[in-house]
Amino acid sequence: MNKDIHVVVLMGGWSAEREVSLSSGKGVVKALEERGYTNVTGLDMDRDVAAKLAELKPDVVFNALHGTPGEDGSVQGMLDLMGISYTHSGCTTSAVAIDKQLTKAVLEPHGIPMPPGKLVESASLYEGDPLPRPYVLKPANEGSSVGVAIVTEDSNYGQPISPQAKGPWQEFDRLMAEEFIAGRELTVAVLGDEALCVTELVIDNGWYDYDHKYTDGQTTHICPAEVSDDIAQRMMDLALEAHRVLGCKGCSRSDFRWDETRGMDGLFLLETNTQPGMTPLSLVPEQAAAKGISYGELVERLIEEALG
Incomplete structure (x- = not known):
């Protein structure tokens, strides 16, 4: 990998997830610099982002945005028009995956169980x-x-x-x-063409909402989850199938609820996230680490796929 390429890490923006995106982006910038990349620019996205990217002339954009417009296909479409390579999923996949009705329409015909x-x-x-x-x-x-x-x-x-x-x-x-599906909260990350593992999220109080996801100490991650081999394999198969059917690239994360009183019939995919967090509390880096992939290696693999 040529470490002299210009990598722009796009972060921030104006969505409800701005602060998390900034945390993700800063982590990516640090990791790239630690791995010897000599030309890394962190860019807090504003309304002049196209002009700034045209001036910066990156070889690749690491998309560390969360929420709209960085996760819904808008930024992806802009980068496509500008001819700039970028990490994670493309325009159409992003637009479909963030729309819960469209996601159901695409995934359910492939036998992926989702809550009615x-x-x-x-x-x-x-x-x-x-x-x-x-x-x-x-x-x-x-x-x-x-x-x-x-x-x-x-x-x-x-x-x-x-x-x-x-x-x-x-x-x-x-x-x-x-x-509402009663039961356990579980999640599976997919990197490239591999489902990494299953993590169970044990919430101290309430459920796995935005605050619990990104506030230290509010959620315990059990990685790998203490579930039977057949349930774990089923979740990983479903996450990988969702990743493929939606056309995801780079990495994705599929969230599940499992009502264990119903066995295999109690397993439901809630959504597939095409821009998973890259913060210190985030699940994809944690699952990657469980598979022996460091944070820096994870970042580099995403860039390699974007440029491939």
Whole structure:
């Protein structure tokens, strides 16, 4: 690998996940410099990003953005038009994977089990529940558990949900309503064409929302997860199949819920993330380490695939 190439690490931006993206990006910059790359530029994305990239003339962009527009195909489309190579998934894959309805439409015909659900107008929630409680409401086009609510019989959202109750219905016009799957929270990272392993996420209080993902001490990672070999293999097979069907590149991370009282039938894929975090608390670097792949090697492999 030529370590004199110019790598621009694109981070920050203006999504709800800005701070996490900055943490990911700074980690990538540090790792590349430690591995001997001589021309690494960290770029906090603003509205003039195209002009700045044209001036910088990178050989490759490491996409460390999370959320929109760095994860939804917008930035990928811009880079395609500019003829700049970049890490992670392309424009179409990114646009599909961040859209929960499109993801279901693509994955379910391939036999990938996902929780039953439907798209609802947020205003309709004030008239009545779209599904029997408990159910989950989440934005149709966001990642990393941003704006997710679990509506239970005893939740303080109201019966029906009150317009004054704090929740995603106040921020988003349309939401995906899904059946709540009881059980264990698990995740699988895919790197290239290999599913790495299974991690179980044990939450100290509540569930694996955005704060639990990125706040130290709120979630315990059990890697590898203490599940039977057949369940672990099934999850890794499903994560790899989702990665392939969606057309992901570089790395992805698929999140699962498993109701172990139902055995194999209780396993559901919740979503596939095309821009997994690269922070010190992130799951992909952790799973890579469990397979003997250092953080720096992980970063370098993603760049190699982008340039390949």
